[in-house]
Amino acid sequence: MPADYVHGYSQREAQRLHDQAASVRDLLHHDTAFAPGELVLEPGCGVGAQTVTLAADSPEASFIGVDIACESAREARRLVGTRGLTNVEFASADIYRLPFREAQFDHVFLCYVLEHVPDPDGALASLRRVVREGGTITVIEGDHGSCYFHPDTPAARAAWKCLIDVQAAIGGDSLIGRRLYPLLACAGFREVAVSPRMIYADASRPALRHSFVATTITPMVEGAREQALAMGMIDEATWEQGIRELHAIPEGGEGTFCYTFFKAVARR
Numbered sequence: 001m002p003a004d005y006v007h008g009y010s011q012r013e014a015q016r017l018h019d020q021a022a023s024v025r026d027l028l029h030h031d032t033a034f035a036p037g038e039l040v041l042e043p044g045c046g047v048g049a050q051t052v053t054l055a056a057d058s059p060e061a062s063f064i065g066v067d068i069a070c071e072s073a074r075e076a077r078r079l080v081g082t083r084g085l086t087n088v089e090f091a092s093a094d095i096y097r098l099p100f101r102e103a104q105f106d107h108v109f110l111c112y113v114l115e116h117v118p119d120p121d122g123a124l125a126s127l128r129r130v131v132r133e134g135g136t137i138t139v140i141e142g143d144h145g146s147c148y149f150h151p152d153t154p155a156a157r158a159a160w161k162c163l164i165d166v167q168a169a170i171g172g173d174s175l176i177g178r179r180l181y182p183l184l185a186c187a188g189f190r191e192v193a194v195s196p197r198m199i200y201a202d203a204s205r206p207a208l209r210h211s212f213v214a215t216t217i218t219p220m221v222e223g224a225r226e227q228a229l230a231m232g233m234i235d236e237a238t239w240e241q242g243i244r245e246l247h248a249i250p251e252g253g254e255g256t257f258c259y260t261f262f263k264a265v266a267r268r
C-alpha cells in the first residue's frame with residue numbers, strides 16, 4: 001500500500017468513494033457498456049465503488065478489479081458479494097507490474113487513478129500491453145482546476161488549493177483531467193476522444209448539492225488537513241475557516257458549486 005496516497009485508506013474515505021460514485025453515476029457511466037463475453041480490467045478499483053456499476057451495467061461481460069491496496073480489494077470483493085454480482089473477480093496488483101498476459105483484456109476501465117500515480121505515462125504503457133489490438137481504454141479523471149463555487153471566499157479557496165498542492169507535493173496531479181488527450185495519444189492509443197462532464201449544483205437541486213459537495217468534495221479536501229499543515233501550506237485558523245465555508249455551501253440558499261470531470265475513450 002503506498003504510504004503517500006493523498007486520500008488514505010480510512011473507513012471515512014471508503015464511504016466517500018461510494019458517495020462520490022453514486023452522486024455522479026449517470027453523468028460518468030451512462031455511455032459505458034461492454035459486450036457479452038468481453039473481459040475488462042479495472043486497475044485501481046479501490047473499494048469497488050465503480051466496479052459495482054460497471055458489473056451491473058454489463059452483466060454479461062466479466063471484470064477483474066485490481067488495486068495495490070490488498071484491504072481495498074478485499075473490501076471490493078465483499079461489496080460485489082452483497083450486491084449478488086457474479087461477473088467480477090478481484091486481486092491485489094500494482095498498475096506498473098500487472099500479472100496478466102499481453103493482450104489478455106478486451107478493455108480497460110480506470111477512474112481517479114492516474115491522478116495519484118507518479119508516472120502516468122508508465123501506467124498507460126503497462127495498461128496498453130494487456131489490452132488486445134482493437135480493444136479500448138476508458139479513463140475518467142477529475143481536474144481540481146475546474147472547480148469554482150459561490151460564495152467564493154479566500155479561506156475556502158486556500159483550503160481547496162492545499163489539496164491540489166499536497167497531491168502535487170507527493171507526486172500526483174489533481175489537474176490531470178485536461179491532460180488525458182495528450183497522455184493517451186503519447187502512450188500510443190488511437191481514436192482518442194475526451195468529453196468533459198460538468199457537474200453543477202445549486203439550491204434547486206438540494207440532493208445533488210448535498211451529495212456532491214457535503215459528502216464527496218469537502219471530505220476530500222478535509223483529508224489533506226494534516227499534510228497541508230505539516231507542509232506549512234496554510235495556518236490552522238485559515239484552514240478551519242475554509243472548511244467551515246465549504247461546508248456552508250450546500251446549506252445556504254445561495255451556495256453553488258461547479259466541477260468538471262473528463263472521460264476519455266481510446267483504442268489500442
Ligand SMILES: C[S@@+](CC[C@H](N)C(=O)[O-])C[C@H]1O[C@@H](n2cnc3c(N)ncnc32)[C@H](O)[C@@H]1O
Nearest residue numbers: 017044045046049050067068069094095111112
Ligand atoms: C481515488 S481511489 C479510486 C478508486 C476507484 N477507482 C473509485 O473510483 O472509487 C485511487 C485508487 O488507486 C489505487 N492505486 C494507487 N496507486 C496504485 C498502483 N500503483 N497500482 C494499483 N492501484 C493503485 C489506490 O490504492 C486507490 O484505491
